Amino acid sequence: MKYFTYILRNVRRNPIRSMLTIASMSISLFLMMILLSFFAMNDESTSAARIYNRIVVMNANGFAGMLPISDLAQIREMDGVLAATPFSWYGGKYKDEQMPFAQFGIDADTIFTILDEYTVPKDQLEDFKKNKDGCIIGRKLAEDRNLKVGDPLPLKGDLFPVDLDLSIRGIYDGDINRDLRMCFFHWEYFDEALKRTAMAGASSTSLAGDSGRRSGNAGTIFVKCKSADVMAPLSSKIDDHFRNSDNPTRTQTEEAFGKMFVEMMGDLKNTIYWIGGAVVISLLFVAGNAMAMAMRERTTEVAVLKAIGFGKPLVLFLILAEAVIVAGLGGVLGSLGCKALCDFVDVARYSGGFLPFFYVPWNIALTGLAVSFFIGLASGLAPALLAANSSVINGLRKVV
């Protein structure tokens, strides 16, 4: 502690160089935090779904395949099922927005039994159940677009040739790591719109014919199981039950279902990790160069310290501590700063609908901080060893 003044003064000795080193460290770490958090957050939120005992049923051939709504009744009858709902993606556009937010046709009676981590005021839920054109939206979706209960929510069909004129009947809320930017509406309302379009067209156009083919499709079915123990056998049972039907199913836990989307990004995760490694190495060079320059300028000073009795280990410690403080300051700003910023500012709001929510998990922020300390140590090691082992005579000869 008694050497802290000396170490700190050396950190501030060349403020521009220190600031630039700290800035390069913090900006690089900030960007790495964003990238790593994206994957870590996905992992964390999908893993967090484990406790809700939910399984997801979809067509064995993927999202393009149909899952008849008649399957829902059969699934509800199975042992171990607490509740089940269709969960059908709509993807309509709101006003002039290009990127649709998440919109799902669901069963109003069971959706919040199944997604029980969300809360919605009882009166709003009842109102939603009673009104077929009603919808319930997430709190953040409402905040982003300044929507409130009672407002209309017209959605223009994009994937489907039907428009939905919804009205907001409720706003749900939940934890930070849950999606608060979804819109739930009655599956029946959506399906009836598809049927109406099909009938109106009377098969005269291919578009209307397409609507007819798409009606009666549950999309996916979300099932709330009575306990975690029944999830695996129930999944097998569902798939066995529909194996020989026209639309065989693939049932998996919600966690596996979520990870499936991450896997769709292929090797991107590994690529990001490789980029992260390259960033760490380049930061090592940046910080190492700064420390080497600082030490070259202080050759005589180090010789004086050694002359008056500072031993090799102490010189080594002083230089390493300086390097760690410089890199650590960059780490604090870059990683903890990124976390603080993402905690206070709703970054997902500015993602154009790409991210439903965004936060920097603590383990990622602390990893970033640890990486900065490692960079400090590693970058300071070579200059520190050189200084500790340098000749006092040669150092003093520079000026004496």
Added chain:
Amino acid sequence: MSQTASIELQGVDKEYRRDDFKIPVLTGLDLTVAEGEFLALMGPSGSGKTTLLNLIAGLDRSTRGKVIVHGQDLGDLSEAEITRWRAHNVGFIFQTYNLIPVLTAFENVELPLLLTSLSKRKRRDNVMTALKVVGLKDREHHYPRQLSGGQEQRVAIARAIVTDPYLLVADEPTGDLDRTSAGEILDLLEQLNQEFQKTILMVTHDPLAAERASRTLHLDKGQLVDDKVREARVPAAS
């Protein structure tokens, strides 16, 4: 010499290696310095003055021969031991002062004390005493850039004496100073020698500075060529 021997050099050789060449700097040097002596080392550039100073201060090692300071054969000490020995026994004064520019006068003087187990309060007392001795008690918060050359050298002297070493080595302590400041620094060194009985070894090119010493050695090509003692200035220790 009737005084107790403080420094003894017995048949000391020092040579440096440059690639395949051996460059002799000191050859067969024998020297005895009494405790409390103020010794000036003079000679042309390359004569070995600073090398001799470095050997006695424990900054360098002889190629052959013994260097005994205050009864301690420096050749017997390991690298770490000789570093500790320097911290306790030797104070250094350099031509260009070599103060740490980012530390105040107080903090510069305190540096050697950080190596001790003294409390903060005791360190402060010692630093203020040293600054008082060199006449800079009121400049404790000043950085080196805020001091004149003479004042910087005074701070350097305070740093050299703050641990109360018995040997002070000064390599051209007045080399960067004007005549007035140089005179003040030499007055201070004389005071340290006579009032505080410090043994002082001073390398200088300046005959006027050498006149302040009790004894002047002349070196040439690594050998002692002249040894003048000014009896009147030798402290009568025994």
